Amino acid sequence: MKRLGAWALAAIALAMTEPCSTAAAQDWKALTRADLASAAGLIRDNHPAMVPAIGDKDFVARFDASLAKATARLDKVEDADGMAAVLRGFAAGLGDDHIAWAKSGGGQLKAWPGFVVTRQGQDLLVTITGPGAPPAGAKLVDCDGVPAPALLRQRTADRVPDPDIDAQLTINSIWVVLDDGNPFISRPRTCRFQAEGHMLEHTLAYRPATPADLQRIRDERKFFGHAGFGVRQVGQAWWIAMESLNDSAPAVLDAAKARQAQLRTAPLVVIDLRGNGGGNSLYGDRLAEILLGEAPLKQVRSGGSGRACAPVWRASPDNRKTLDLYAAKFADDADAWRMEAARMDAALAAGQPLTGPVDGCEVVERRAPPPAHPLFAGKLVVVTDVACFSSCPLVVKRLRSLGAIQVGTATNAPTRYMEVRAIDLPSGLGRFTTMQKAAVSSPPMIGPYSPDIAFTGDISDTKALEAWIPSAVR
Incomplete structure (x- = not known):
């Protein structure tokens, strides 16, 4: 999780x-x-x-x-x-x-030049524009002599943890021309664009961003979608929308359970994870079990070879408080959290930095064809976009191991470190996060997962996806 x-x-x-x-x-x-x-x-x-x-x-x-x-x-x-x-x-x-x-309280955008570029595939294209700005669809070639790919990395260097992950570059690509006031990275002055076979040179004239500008940028930066929540029928297919793996997920599982017979006999079931930033990956396992049954899930969980070790927590007084919070918040799993707390108490008393042994642990991954699932005879599809992060790629990994076809755009990629905790910094002006737990037998990075079938249209357009998927996976 x-x-x-x-x-x-x-x-x-x-x-x-x-x-x-x-x-x-x-x-x-x-x-x-x-x-x-x-x-x-x-x-x-x-x-x-x-x-x-x-x-x-x-x-x-x-x-x-x-x-x-x-x-x-x-x-x-x-x-x-x-x-x-x-x-x-x-x-x-x-x-x-x-x-x-x-x-604290948000606050990033200071000024903009009247247009925005976002990453579409490997190109930076003008996606939001206005009078006197480059036309929509124009491809950014360079700015101040710096080629667009290098410029993307330069302008997002203080935002992107891993520039080799496409999703992180795409999410932050709006900052190529937007100005957040960073004094250590120069904003572009003159850029060249390719549009309709012609090269255009444009001098950027920055102006303060108004609330209307901000709202427009929010509304029109379409590199991820919003799945929403619920179970619905679309033609002969069924869609299960789960935009997060947090408090709204159980209601979706209840709805899927109520329609289990229809889902298991459907020719196509689509699990829509667009906009999913994570939560509790066990919800993904429970959904898979509703659709496919317990046996296939048990088989992929037990696969793999090597000396696997249980995840361990960093033993610290502040991390210890997290376990008490979890025991109070997640009542169904309270006993498990109390057991974890007891292990941390023992580690702290003994002066140990971790709650369990890690010597000789090996990375264990299952590499085998998807298991049979006789209770579900249709095709299983999972839709992803660049917002899929944290527990979301774990769910995608599980669904792929069960034979699901991934469509959409590539996911982000978390590391083997888990359980986020944030603190308020001394100034009172911001917060900072750390991880508290290590899945030592997981690979260093989970994902990113690229789609088996890429969707090159507007990933936020639900109707377009509903029309496209049945023919794409036929």
Whole structure:
């Protein structure tokens, strides 16, 4: 399980920058220094990767390098934008999209040039435009002599933990021309576009973003969709929409259970995970069991070879509090959380940094054809987009192992580290997250998962998907 909730889409969210009245201008360096120290301490004292026995030398190296970079930037911090750049950049440098800095109350977009480019496939295309701006569909070639692919990485360097993951680049591609006030990354001045066979040169004229501009950008940046929640029939197919794996998921499972006979005899069942930023991956297992029965699920769970070890928690007083919170919140699993808490209490008493042994643990993955599922004779399809993160790729992985056909666009990819926890930083102006648990027998990264059949249209267009999928998977 990877509990994340709304945090998964925090990097996607846009908000108008509001002036901060809680700190005088001369305090920004000190405030940023204190927040950086707190964020670094959170990771150092609570993240399992910082324990030598875990053996994640790459994470430790990224931590050291990112902290050194952030520290070197401190003397140049003069305002809230500098603070944001330092802390956001420190988080991105750790290489895990779960680890993030978020401004309290939102606040990112400061100015824009009257148009937006977003990543479509491998190209940056104008998707939002207006009078005097490049036309919709124009392809960005370069800005100030920097080719578009390199520019994308430069402009998102303080936002994207892993630029080799397409989903992370796509989600953050709007920041190629949007301005968040980052003083360490120059905004483009003159760009060239290819449109209808012609090369166009455009000088960017930035202006403050109004609430109307912000709303338009939110509405028209269509690189992920919204599945919603529920079970519905579309022609001969059935759709199961599950936009998150949190509190709204059980009602969807109840609806699927009530229609189990119809679902199992349907020629096509579509599980729509668009916009799903994670939650509890066990909901995905329960849905698979409703559709396919217990036997196939048991078979894929038990597959694989090697010495598997149970996940372990980083033993720390603050992580220990999480277990009490979980026991209170998740009543059905309260006994299991209390057992986990007892293991952490024992580790803390013994001065051990982890709640279990990790020596000799091996990565265990099942590599076998999907098992037979005689209770379900139709085709099973799962729809994904770039918002699929945290527990969502775990569900996609499970469904693929059961024979599901993945369609849509590629997912994001979480690491083997689990259980997100956020703290308020000393300034009161932002929050920072850490991971608390390690699935030591999982691969270092889960995904990303690319679709078996890619959808090249507007992934937010539900009607278009409903019309396309039956013929695409025929």
